[in-house]
Amino acid sequence: MKRFTSLGVFFLWVSVAGALQLLLTSGASGPGEDGPALGRACVPDLMTLVLVAAVGRLDRRDVVTLALVTAAARAAYTAAPPFAVVSGCLVAALIADTLRRFADLDRAWLRSCAAGSGALAIGTWLLVVDLVRGSQARVTGGLSFGQASDRDFALVVLTATVTALVAPLVWPALHRLPGLRRLERRAF
Amino acid sequence: MATMRTRRLGWTIAAGAALVSLRPVGPFERVADLALVPARVIGVLGAPSLLWARGDTGEGAGGSPDALAAERELSAQLELAILRSAEPTEVPWPIRGVVPIPGEVDVSEKVNRDRISLRVSDPGPIERGQAVVAGDVFVGTVEKIPVREPYRDRPGLLEKILRRMGLSSPPVPPPRDLVIVRMITDPSARVGARIQEIDGQPECRMVVGGLERLDDRVWLAVHNPESQNRFTGRVVVHEAAAAVDSADSTASGFLLGDLRRATVAATERTPRRQVMGVDPLLDFEAGLNQVLVLTAGRGRGTVDPRRSDIVGVLESTGWRHVDMASLGDLCPWRSTGRLDVGRNVGVRAGAAVVDGVRLVGRVSRSDQIGATVALLDDPGFRVTALAQPAGDPGATPLVLGELVSSGCNGRGQVTVRWRPASGSRYGEWIERHSEGGGEVEVLLWTGSGMRRVPRGLLLGRTSLQAPGEPGGELVMALEGSGDPGAKLQVRTGSSRLARPASGSVIHAAEGAR
Structure with a gap:
C-alpha cells in the first residue's frame, strides 16, 4: 500500500513537471517566421527529466512502472496518441536504465547523456508517429490534424540538447524529491 | 534475474504500444482513453498555461458585442451570397419542367474523391440519376439516396460483445436528407457534350467523363470526339432529350469547361501523344459548397433565397x-x-x-x-x-x-x-x-x-x-x-447542416445521432 502511495506521489511530481513544462511551452515565443516553434523547442523536457532522474535513483525493477506512470501523466498534456506516449516513455526509461547498468548516474555528463538521449528518443518517436499517421490520413481520407515535417527533427534535437544541459543543474533537486522512499533501490 | 524480466517486459510493451500507435485499432484506443480518464483529471494542473492566452479584452466571445453582432451579420450575408451563387447566370434559367432542390455539400468523401454527400432541403422529389449543378457548371448525377437503401445490422459474436462493453456502437441510420452524388470526375461517369459552332468552325460532339491527369494539371477526359480538328472552345452538356432518356438531358447547356490540347512527351512505356481534355470550371476536390439538384416536376423554377430565410x-x-x-x-x-x-x-x-x-x-x-x-x-x-x-x-x-x-x-x-x-x-x-x-x-x-x-x-x-x-x-x-x-x-451533435438551405425546414432531430 505504501508503495502504491509512493507511485501516486511520483505521478504527482511528474504531473507538476508537465504542468510547468506546459506553462513554459505555451508562453515561449521568438522572433521570425519559425520563432514560436523554436521558442517552444527551447523548453527542456521536464517530464522526461523527472523520469530519468527517478530511474537513476529508484529500484531498477520499477522501471516499467515508472515509465507507465509518466506516460499516464504525459498523455494529459499532449495531443499525441496515448500508445505513442507509452512506447516513447518506456524507451526513454529503458535507455536510462541501460546506461545505469554500466555506470551509476552520479556524474554530470552521464546525467546529461541519459536525460538528453531520453528526450531525443521520445521526441523523435512522437515525430515519427505524427509523420506516419499524417501520411496514412492523406491516403485514407481520415481526420488528421497537425502536419509534422522532416525539419521538425531540428526542434526535437534542440529540446534534447536543452534538456541535456539543464539535467546536471536540476538533478540534485530531482534526486531528492520527497515521498519516493518506498521505491528506492534496495541494497546491491 | 527479476530486473532482466522487467526489462524484457518493458521492451515488449514498448514494441506492442509502438505497433498500435502506428496502426490505430479503434477498441484499443477506446480502452486506452478509458484507462487514462483518472490520470487526465490531473490535467487541471495545466490551467496556468492559459495565462499566456490572448483573452485579455474581457469583452466576451468574439470581441466586443458590437463586433460580434457585425460578424454575425457578415456571416449571414455570406450565406445569402452562397445560396444565390448556386443559381446559374449564363445558362438560360429557369428551365421549364425542372424544379431545383438546393443542397449543401456535407462531407467530401476523401476516400472516394469522386463522390460528395449533400444535405438537401427536400429529398422527396429526388431520384437516382438526376443532374446536379453548381451555378452554371455541371457537377454530376445523384447516385444514391441512403435512406431509401435497405438497412441491415447483423453484428457477429465479437461485435455483440464489444457493443455490450461499450467499445463499439451500432451503425447510425443515415439521415433522411442525405444524398450521394457521383461527380463527373468518376472514371465511370460519362455525359454527352459538344462545342458549339463558332467562327465557322463546325460543332463538335464528344463524350466527357473521368479525369485526364497530366504532370502539372488535371483535366476532364474527352472520349470519342467527333472531330480531332477542334482545339479550343467551351464545352457544354449535350444530351438530346428526344434521343436519350437520360436525366442528364435536363442539364443540357450547363458548362463543363474549356477544351484544351497538350502534347505529352514520350516515356519508356508510352510514345509521344496528343491529349485532349476539358479544363474544368470548378475545383471538384475542395471548391464545392452549394449545389442544385435538377428534379422533374412543376413548381418554382428558381430558388431565390431571401435574407429572412x-x-x-x-x-x-x-x-x-x-x-x-x-x-x-x-x-x-x-x-x-x-x-x-x-x-x-x-x-x-x-x-x-x-x-x-x-x-x-x-x-x-x-x-x-x-x-x-x-x-x-x-x-x-x-x-x-x-x-x-x-x-x-x-x-x-x-x-x-x-x-x-x-x-x-x-x-x-x-x-x-x-x-x-x-x-x-x-x-x-x-x-x-x-x-x-x-x-x-x-x-x-x-x-x-x-x-x-x-x-x-x-x-x-x-x-x-x-x-x-x-x-x-x-x-x-x-x-x-x-x-x-x-x-x-x-x-456538438451530428454533422447535420448548421442551417437550412434556402428557407427549408430541417432543424429537427439535431443531435439525435
Missing part, C-alpha cells in the same frame, strides 16, 4: 459553451489546447470550436472527460475556405478550396498557405474586386465539406492576391482570428 451560424442548435482547461502541447511542433468537456456531453472529433463566429480550432480527439483541440495555428491544420471582399459583403464569394496553416508568425498572426486548384477562377475574381490594384482586402470564412464544422465561421482578415506563377503558393497572415483564451463554444 437565413439562420445565423450560431443560432442553429448543437452549440455548447465550454472552457479551455489548458493551452499548449509538449510537442514543440504542435499547437493544441484541452477542453474541460468531452464525449460526456457529445463532443466528437472534428467538431468546430469557436470564439463568437471566429473559428478557434477543431477537436482532434475526445475522451470521457475532455477533448484535445487542434488550434488554427497548429501547423498542418487544414480548412476549406471562402473569401469575401471586406468592403462588399454581398458579392459572390471566391471559393479558395483548402488552406493549410503554417503556424503563428513572430507577430502572433496565424499564417496559412493557399495553392489555387485547377479550375479555380481566382484571377477573374481578384481582378473584378481589386479595382486594378491586384490585391483585395478579404475576410476568410469556412466553407462546406468539413465534418462538424458549419459553413460561415470567420478565419480572419487578410490581403488576397494571385500567386506569382501558375501552380504557385501564396502565404497569407490572418488578422482577427479566434482567441483560444476567450469564452468558447463547441459544436
Whole structure:
C-alpha cells in the first residue's frame, strides 16, 4: 500500500513537471517566421527529466512502472496518441536504465547523456508517429490534424540538447524529491 | 534475474504500444482513453498555461458585442451570397419542367474523391440519376439516396460483445436528407457534350467523363470526339432529350469547361501523344459548397433565397459553451489546447470550436472527460475556405478550396498557405474586386465539406492576391482570428447542416445521432 502511495506521489511530481513544462511551452515565443516553434523547442523536457532522474535513483525493477506512470501523466498534456506516449516513455526509461547498468548516474555528463538521449528518443518517436499517421490520413481520407515535417527533427534535437544541459543543474533537486522512499533501490 | 524480466517486459510493451500507435485499432484506443480518464483529471494542473492566452479584452466571445453582432451579420450575408451563387447566370434559367432542390455539400468523401454527400432541403422529389449543378457548371448525377437503401445490422459474436462493453456502437441510420452524388470526375461517369459552332468552325460532339491527369494539371477526359480538328472552345452538356432518356438531358447547356490540347512527351512505356481534355470550371476536390439538384416536376423554377430565410451560424442548435482547461502541447511542433468537456456531453472529433463566429480550432480527439483541440495555428491544420471582399459583403464569394496553416508568425498572426486548384477562377475574381490594384482586402470564412464544422465561421482578415506563377503558393497572415483564451463554444451533435438551405425546414432531430 505504501508503495502504491509512493507511485501516486511520483505521478504527482511528474504531473507538476508537465504542468510547468506546459506553462513554459505555451508562453515561449521568438522572433521570425519559425520563432514560436523554436521558442517552444527551447523548453527542456521536464517530464522526461523527472523520469530519468527517478530511474537513476529508484529500484531498477520499477522501471516499467515508472515509465507507465509518466506516460499516464504525459498523455494529459499532449495531443499525441496515448500508445505513442507509452512506447516513447518506456524507451526513454529503458535507455536510462541501460546506461545505469554500466555506470551509476552520479556524474554530470552521464546525467546529461541519459536525460538528453531520453528526450531525443521520445521526441523523435512522437515525430515519427505524427509523420506516419499524417501520411496514412492523406491516403485514407481520415481526420488528421497537425502536419509534422522532416525539419521538425531540428526542434526535437534542440529540446534534447536543452534538456541535456539543464539535467546536471536540476538533478540534485530531482534526486531528492520527497515521498519516493518506498521505491528506492534496495541494497546491491 | 527479476530486473532482466522487467526489462524484457518493458521492451515488449514498448514494441506492442509502438505497433498500435502506428496502426490505430479503434477498441484499443477506446480502452486506452478509458484507462487514462483518472490520470487526465490531473490535467487541471495545466490551467496556468492559459495565462499566456490572448483573452485579455474581457469583452466576451468574439470581441466586443458590437463586433460580434457585425460578424454575425457578415456571416449571414455570406450565406445569402452562397445560396444565390448556386443559381446559374449564363445558362438560360429557369428551365421549364425542372424544379431545383438546393443542397449543401456535407462531407467530401476523401476516400472516394469522386463522390460528395449533400444535405438537401427536400429529398422527396429526388431520384437516382438526376443532374446536379453548381451555378452554371455541371457537377454530376445523384447516385444514391441512403435512406431509401435497405438497412441491415447483423453484428457477429465479437461485435455483440464489444457493443455490450461499450467499445463499439451500432451503425447510425443515415439521415433522411442525405444524398450521394457521383461527380463527373468518376472514371465511370460519362455525359454527352459538344462545342458549339463558332467562327465557322463546325460543332463538335464528344463524350466527357473521368479525369485526364497530366504532370502539372488535371483535366476532364474527352472520349470519342467527333472531330480531332477542334482545339479550343467551351464545352457544354449535350444530351438530346428526344434521343436519350437520360436525366442528364435536363442539364443540357450547363458548362463543363474549356477544351484544351497538350502534347505529352514520350516515356519508356508510352510514345509521344496528343491529349485532349476539358479544363474544368470548378475545383471538384475542395471548391464545392452549394449545389442544385435538377428534379422533374412543376413548381418554382428558381430558388431565390431571401435574407429572412437565413439562420445565423450560431443560432442553429448543437452549440455548447465550454472552457479551455489548458493551452499548449509538449510537442514543440504542435499547437493544441484541452477542453474541460468531452464525449460526456457529445463532443466528437472534428467538431468546430469557436470564439463568437471566429473559428478557434477543431477537436482532434475526445475522451470521457475532455477533448484535445487542434488550434488554427497548429501547423498542418487544414480548412476549406471562402473569401469575401471586406468592403462588399454581398458579392459572390471566391471559393479558395483548402488552406493549410503554417503556424503563428513572430507577430502572433496565424499564417496559412493557399495553392489555387485547377479550375479555380481566382484571377477573374481578384481582378473584378481589386479595382486594378491586384490585391483585395478579404475576410476568410469556412466553407462546406468539413465534418462538424458549419459553413460561415470567420478565419480572419487578410490581403488576397494571385500567386506569382501558375501552380504557385501564396502565404497569407490572418488578422482577427479566434482567441483560444476567450469564452468558447463547441459544436456538438451530428454533422447535420448548421442551417437550412434556402428557407427549408430541417432543424429537427439535431443531435439525435
